[in-house]
Amino acid sequence: MNRNNIFIHIALALVLILVAAFAGQLSRWRKQLKTNVRIVPAAEKKQPTSAEEIALSETRSFGRPEVLVKFKSGVSRSTIESLTSRFNDRIEDSIENVAGLESIDDLDNADASIVAAQYRAIPEVEYAEPNYDIELDEIDNPLEPILPSDPQFNDQWALANSGQRGGKKGADISATLAWAKTTGSEDVVVAVLDSGVDYTHEDLAGNMWVRPAEMDPYHDEELGTVDDLNGYNAIDGNSDPMDENGHGTHCAGIIGAEGENDLGIAGVNWKVQIMPLKFMNAGGFGTTKDAIEAINYVIDRKKAGVNVRIISASWGSTQKSRALEDVIRKAYENDILFVAAAGNASTNNDRSPHYPSSYDVPNVISVAALDRHDQLASFSNYGVKSVAIAAPGVEILSTWLGNQYEEKSGTSMATPVISGVAALILAENPKMSVDDLRKRLMDSTDPIVALKGKTVNGGRINAAKALE
Amino acid sequence: MSINKDGAVQNARRDLAKRLNIDPGDVKERSVEDSDFPDMSLGAAEDGEMSGQMITPGWRIRLEANGQTFEYRADKNQVRLYKYKGKNYRI
Numbered sequence: 202m203n204r205n206n207i208f209i210h211i212a213l214a215l216v217l218i219l220v221a222a223f224a225g226q227l228s229r230w231r232k233q234l235k236t237n238v239r240i241v242p243a244a245e246k247k248q249p250t251s252a253e254e255i256a257l258s259e260t261r262s263f264g265r266p267e268v269l270v271k272f273k274s275g276v277s278r279s280t281i282e283s284l285t286s287r288f289n290d291r292i293e294d295s296i297e298n299v300a301g302l303e304s305i306d307d308l309d310n311a312d313a314s315i316v317a318a319q320y321r322a323i324p325e326v327e328y329a330e331p332n333y334d335i336e337l338d339e340i341d342n343p344l345e346p347i348l349p350s351d352p353q354f355n356d357q358w359a360l361a362n363s364g365q366r367g368g369k370k371g372a373d374i375s376a377t378l379a380w381a382k383t384t385g386s387e388d389v390v391v392a393v394l395d396s397g398v399d400y401t402h403e404d405l406a407g408n409m410w411v412r413p414a415e416m417d418p419y420h421d422e423e424l425g426t427v428d429d430l431n432g433y434n435a436i437d438g439n440s441d442p443m444d445e446n447g448h449g450t451h452c453a454g455i456i457g458a459e460g461e462n463d464l465g466i467a468g469v470n471w472k473v474q475i476m477p478l479k480f481m482n483a484g485g486f487g488t489t490k491d492a493i494e495a496i497n498y499v500i501d502r503k504k505a506g507v508n509v510r511i512i513s514a515s516w517g518s519t520q521k522s523r524a525l526e527d528v529i530r531k532a533y534e535n536d537i538l539f540v541a542a543a544g545n546a547s548t549n550n551d552r553s554p555h556y557p558s559s560y561d562v563p564n565v566i567s568v569a570a571l572d573r574h575d576q577l578a579s580f581s582n583y584g585v586k587s588v589a590i591a592a593p594g595v596e597i598l599s600t601w602l603g604n605q606y607e608e609k610s611g612t613s614m615a616t617p618v619i620s621g622v623a624a625l626i627l628a629e630n631p632k633m634s635v636d637d638l639r640k641r642l643m644d645s646t647d648p649i650v651a652l653k654g655k656t657v658n659g660g661r662i663n664a665a666k667a668l669e
Numbered sequence: 670m671s672i673n674k675d676g677a678v679q680n681a682r683r684d685l686a687k688r689l690n691i692d693p694g695d696v697k698e699r700s701v702e703d704s705d706f707p708d709m710s711l712g713a714a715e716d717g718e719m720s721g722q723m724i725t726p727g728w729r730i731r732l733e734a735n736g737q738t739f740e741y742r743a744d745k746n747q748v749r750l751y752k753y754k755g756k757n758y759r760i
Contacts, residue, residue: 451723485725486714611708611721
């Protein structure tokens with residue numbers, strides 16, 4: 202045996218050792234994966250159908266070419282390229298440490314096992330096997346979605362859209378991923394300025410604001426002292442904000458129906474404090490003056506030490522009020538975000554403003570409504586200059602009077618979604634200023650084709666992005 | 670107190686007769702249709718009024734008197750006269 206032959210034999214031996222080592226490692230990986238991960242052939246991957254599945258589908262996934270093919274030693278690069286081209290395939294990558302091992306992408310999207318069989322049938326191939334998607338199962342993952350135990354959660358498409366009732370999968374606010382970061386905080390207070398709230402509702406009672414015992418009752422020069430233990434009623438100037446309509450109760454549930462309590466639905470926040478304020482009557486309408494009185498109450502309580510940082514305003518009209526604008530500006534000066542419904546007249550607010558959502562005050566964020574197909578709701582107002590953002594607002598399930606749950610539609614329903622996401626942000630960032638909070642919301646959307654030219658940022662709120 | 674469709678039509682007829690100072694029998698019912706209104710003031714807010722921005726089902730009532738047509742809007746909570754001489758009225 203001459204010297205050259207020895208080197209050739211040594212080189213061959215090294216290659217065989219590498220191949221054997223690689224095969225052994227593959228086997229060990231497979232054994233590990235059996236305990237820690239599920240392996241699904243990429244071509245057989247099932248489309249998610251339930252809310253749980255769509256939530257799970259939002260975990261990290263790894264895109265893979267279709268097959269791994271090991272060509273025999275001595276097969277040239279040009280031959281490999283010719284063969285893959287003949288099958289209308291593309292070499293996605295070459296595995297550097299194993300000569301001849303290529304990952305190949307099938308451009309016809311054929312079943313991976315069939316493609317692998319095609320390659321095994323040709324003499325130049327040593328082996329071929331389907332590539333596999335590897336889905337993390339038990340491995341700790343910070344983006345693992347969190348699903349609540351609330352029995353009607355699967356009907357809450359706005360939070361997790363699995364395509365239920367013909368909707369578009371993933372057309373939601375990514376709540377289940379956001380909840381991996383936070384499900385809210387009882388330190389955050391959201392004022393629901395509305396028809397009041399049914400504070401006895403089984404799915405809300407645990408998240409209602411109660412005036413701290415050490416805090417003095419509300420005092421108004423005109424009304425005197427009001428024992429605002431459970432909130433404030435600006436219609437009657439008293440302490441009972443009980444909802445007689447249902448609208449305010451619905452909005453409150455979207456923001457903060459108790460999560461993981463085995464009842465009804467989950468709010469965007471599982472834990473939060475909802476401060477109920479009543480200025481609209483049993484018919485669902487009220488006066489501008491009473492709205493101003495209620496906002497004034499919120500500012501007073503903020504100054505008294507309540508951490509109320511958001512006013513959710515699912516109401517409005519086309520009538521401009523300088524006094525209402527002034528009190529909203531005063532709320533801004535007190536670091537309070539004002540989330541307002543864009544209106545339901547299908548009109549352009551840039552041309553025909555809707556108030557309070559169209560006030561040019563830095564804390565106002567105007568909200569349009571989307572349906573379960575990621576389309577602007579047929580009724581929703583819009584405005585590329587004046588409507589800031591969009592959120593789900595059609596067929597939204599939430600709490601209703603008498604421990605009931607109902608589906609309702611309107612920019613009224615989209616507004617508390619934004620308020621709820623704002624509360625999640627504050628749960629993670631308690632000191633965030635109102636300017637930064639509004640900016641964070643505006644920077645935390647998924648672009649939606651249907652919103653191009655319709656809202657300022659052309660996007661649907663994404664709660665998970667808002668918490669990044 | 671909850672209002673039904675027939676009650677809403679009767680309220681509307683009485684209101685129009687009073688406004689026009691005519692006999693209720695001279696008010697003709699032209700049409701009554703189920704309708705979804707854009708908000709809780711049924712798209713007919715009075716001055717200084719704010720309403721919940723929730724789609725609200727109700728009835729669109731068209732009445733005829735003195736050769737003119739008048740539109741009322743109603744739901745279980747209220748009856749409103751829409752754009753009567755340029756203004757909305759809750760009756």
